[in-house]
Amino acid sequence: MNGAHDLGGMMGFGPIAAPPSEPVFHEKWEGRMAALAMTVPGDWSIDEDRSACESMHPAKYLKTSYYEHWLHGLEFLLKKYTPDSSSPMRPEDIWAALTARRSYTRDVQTPAAFTIGQKIRVRIMNPTTHTRAPRYVRGHVGEVVKIHGAHVFPDSNAVARGENPQWLYTLRFTAKELWGHASNDSVMLDLWEPYLEPA
């Protein structure tokens, strides 16, 4: 969805306030919120979780902080799902859970449609559900610089339609192509095959 979370290229937010040092959590509730989100034994994917955070009203999304987005997301998901209370995470499980090696790569039967060096256009698309194709690259032509194998496809996974793995590429776009800038800077993005078409 074209929500307030899709910020690439937006103007008017003012300077980036980056203090030389800052605490990990600015207030106690932020730590509690982060911990809650990571321990509730919910049967939802990271994509559903992101989609839940993005469902906030744009004004509210931009006015609230990072962990308040998480709170909104968790409240949203808890209205939809009932967590499993039979096996809550124990203190001694935390380190293993946080450092467990997980993977989003999956095996697929079909070969990758595009090759490194190929010029590819991002489809002009405006799904009303979760997507990882930001608005600012749609319709633009980039070059494939890396093929990551097939990964879980967020657009399906976020709407509980299964992992539907798809080939994942890193594309390079010139700043000139994206913004009309006269510079030789570039922006790289990870994009799944269904977002792309031959240029």
Add this chain to the structure above:
Amino acid sequence: MPHDGHGHDDHSELSPIALRVKALESLLIEKGYVDPAALDVLIDTYETKIGPRNGAKVVAKAWTDPAYAKWLKEDATAAIESLGFTGRQGEHMVALFNTPETHNMVVCTLCSCYPWPMLGLPPVWYKSPPYRSRAVIDPRGVLAEFGVALSEKTKISVWDSTAEIRYLVIPMRPANTENLGEEELAGLVNRDSMIGTRLAGKAA
């Protein structure tokens, strides 16, 4: 104590958002979905155990060990795992080596994707609309705000983390550091230099 009280005094000092989180936490604890002690461990983990010094170790090793740097270039996930850094939000790693020709900078315009096992939780500015909106369209202006002025000849490569691939910038090794050991070198690697908004520190 964070979760001891039902006292009114405690509540009266809390902001509305803090009250909302507390209410949710109490409810989830009551339902048995979460263990309050596990919450404490989690908070402590990110406050004291996982942070940018992990990433700094990766960078310092890459600076001193060419074979490791090569491995990091070819398979960052495995090379980083070999130092013991794995887990949530670091499942698929790519290392971006800064050179005099190319300066890399990482953003997530859509949310705030960030390599947690290497850098800990992201700072507020990384998660805020100003950075998320401008990093892709005006990277040089963003760098200027961080006090970094690159040569006109240096090309900027911005990486927008739209998938589960996480990017770690390997900043350029500062000059006059030939005699420093890995540990001292790691001390020169600041968090922002691994995001790409600053350079590594100068040798003392």
Add this chain to the structure above:
Amino acid sequence: MMGFGPIAPEANEPLFHAPWERRALAISLAMGGTRQWNIDMSRHAREKIPSAQYWSLSYYEIWMEGLKRLLTERGLLDASIKKLPVLEAANVAPVLARGSPYTRNATAKPLFKIGDRVKVRNLHPEGHTRLPGYLRGATGEIALYHKAHVFPDSNAQGAGENPQHLYTLRFKARDVFGANTDDVLHADLFEPYLEAA
């Protein structure tokens, strides 16, 4: 943009929802009469309100915030008193009736004619513009030609009226949004926003 929720039209909607809205409209128009800024400057002042605030304010709250910014920028809220051409009650009716036309004499011939295929340039100006983000890079057809008009991108910056040819472009929704429909949409775009397709 998505996520703003339903449009929620009100049945029997009043013209003003609170007495202060009435005053807000009147103050804004009256201050416009002092000619301390033009319409493009006042639009730009409203657009400069940070997004989070902008999206949570009502229409007249945005007007008031924009007005406050214009007044502050021009030092009209400080202790000094400036002499301004004040809109008098007797003049309100004729001023409103007269309006302010934006057509001007052009300095050059129009580059495009009706039926031409043109492409919207990929422009990202930091100042005010009337080129909506979603049309950048889209190709459309000239449907109407309006002669030259005051160019908001210049006028908002106090850089003069810099009149430019104004066209209505017709776009296929398919080209702009990838929508699977035969719908079309139109936008009025100034010549500097356009190039031959």
